[in-house]
Amino acid sequence: MTAVELAQLSNTLFSITVALYSLGVVAFCAQLAFGRRPARTRELVGAGAPVEPAAPATEPAAEPVRGRRWGLIAMGLTVAGLVTHVGILVTRGLAVDRLPWGNMYEFATAVVLVAVAAFTVLAVRAPALRHIGAFVMGPAVLALVLIGLKLYTDAKPLVAALRSYWLAIHVTTAILGFGIFFVSGIASVLYLLRTRYEAKVAAGAPAGGSGMQIVERLPAAAALDRVAHRTAVFGFPIWTFAVIAGAIWAESAWGRFWGWDPKETWAFIAWVVYAGYLHARTTAGWRGRPAAWVNVVGLAVMIFNLLYVNLVSTGLHSYAGVGK
Structure with missing residues (x-):
């Protein structure tokens, strides 16, 4: 295939990926609607004594077969979309003979x-984490649509400033760190919603009250907190390396390791926020909701760094926002 044909194929795969992910979101929503039942409250029997006094007040109910089927369909569509998503970047890279x-x-x-x-x-x-699929894949679909509409540029050679082996090191690790932090931030948002719901139920509010039907089908708050924390732990050293690699590349390209360029500054701010989140998770008085809010702030900083700093502010990294 010629370079033009590969570039066209990349664009076609982009549309197919958005379609597959969108169908996956619908299936994840169906799993939420018809799948997992809320926990069952243990009932009192006989003279009023509980069946198992020492047991928790609630116990999980088995997920209906229909819910499991919707979950499998959603995962199948997500995996299929993941394959075409990889194809977007592979074909684009082949079209221009560089990292995409x-x-x-x-x-x-x-x-x-x-x-x-x-x-x-x-x-x-x-x-069980498939129940957060709609909340992860929904923003992913929205992001891809906005990327295609607002950020698309034709497949072209790199600008001179990016023609370095550091592109494979610095930018690759930045991509990995950002993608992992994205999942961590979504998990923290859902954790905040779930803890609020669990607090209301503990205070005597009826389960499945107004506006809470979806939240009650999410995994337990503790499970969401673990996902947020573990993904942040995994992503933090990757992001740390990305910041260090960027400083080394800056010294090679511009003759200084650090110059407080807007991109550098906000990358460092993001690093500080995530370091604060990991520290807060081990600090009395900051565990739980306060730490989760720090993680959400971290995601907001990452998105701000990607969009505003690249597209609006000016600096040595401004070329990253335009096609050349």
């Missing part, structure tokens, strides 16, 4: 790929 993350369109597409891949691994290892 030399501009904002390619970088953002790769970030979403890592986020979807991270969620897929988690959902395969822990099937």
Whole structure:
């Protein structure tokens, strides 16, 4: 295939990926609607004594067969979309004979790929986490649509400043770190919603009250907190290496390790926020909801760094937001 044909194939695979992921979101929503039942409250019998006084007040109910089927369909569509998503970047890279993350369109597409891949691994290892699929894949679809509409640029050679082996090191690790943090941040948002729901139920509010039917079908707050924490633990050293590698590349390209360029500054701010989150998870008084809020702030900083800093502010990294 010629370079033009490969570039066209990449664009076609982009549309197919959005379609597959969108169908996957519908299936994940169906799993939420028809799948997992809320926990059953133990009932009192006989003279009023509980069946098992020492047992928890609630116990999980088995998921209906229909729910499991919707979950499998959703995962199948997600995996199929993941394959075509990889194809987007592979064919684009072949079309221009370089790594396919030399501009904002390619970088953002790769970030979403890592986020979807991270969620897929988690959902395969822990099937209960498929119940957060709609909340991860929904933003992923929205992100891809916006990427295609607002960030698309034709497949072209790299700008001179990016023609370095450091592209494979610095930008690749930045993509991995951002994608993993994306899943961690979503998990923390869901954790905040779930803890609020569990607190209301503990205070005597009826389970499944108004506006809470979806939240009650999410995994337990403790499970969501573990997902947020473990993914952040995994992503933090990757992001740390990305910041260090960027400083080394800056010294090679611009003659200084650090110059407080907007991109550098916000990358460092993100590092500080995530370091604060990991520290908060081990600090009395900051565990739970306060730590989760720090993680959500970290995700907001990452998105701000990707969009505003690249597209609006000016600096030595401004070339990353335009096609050349």
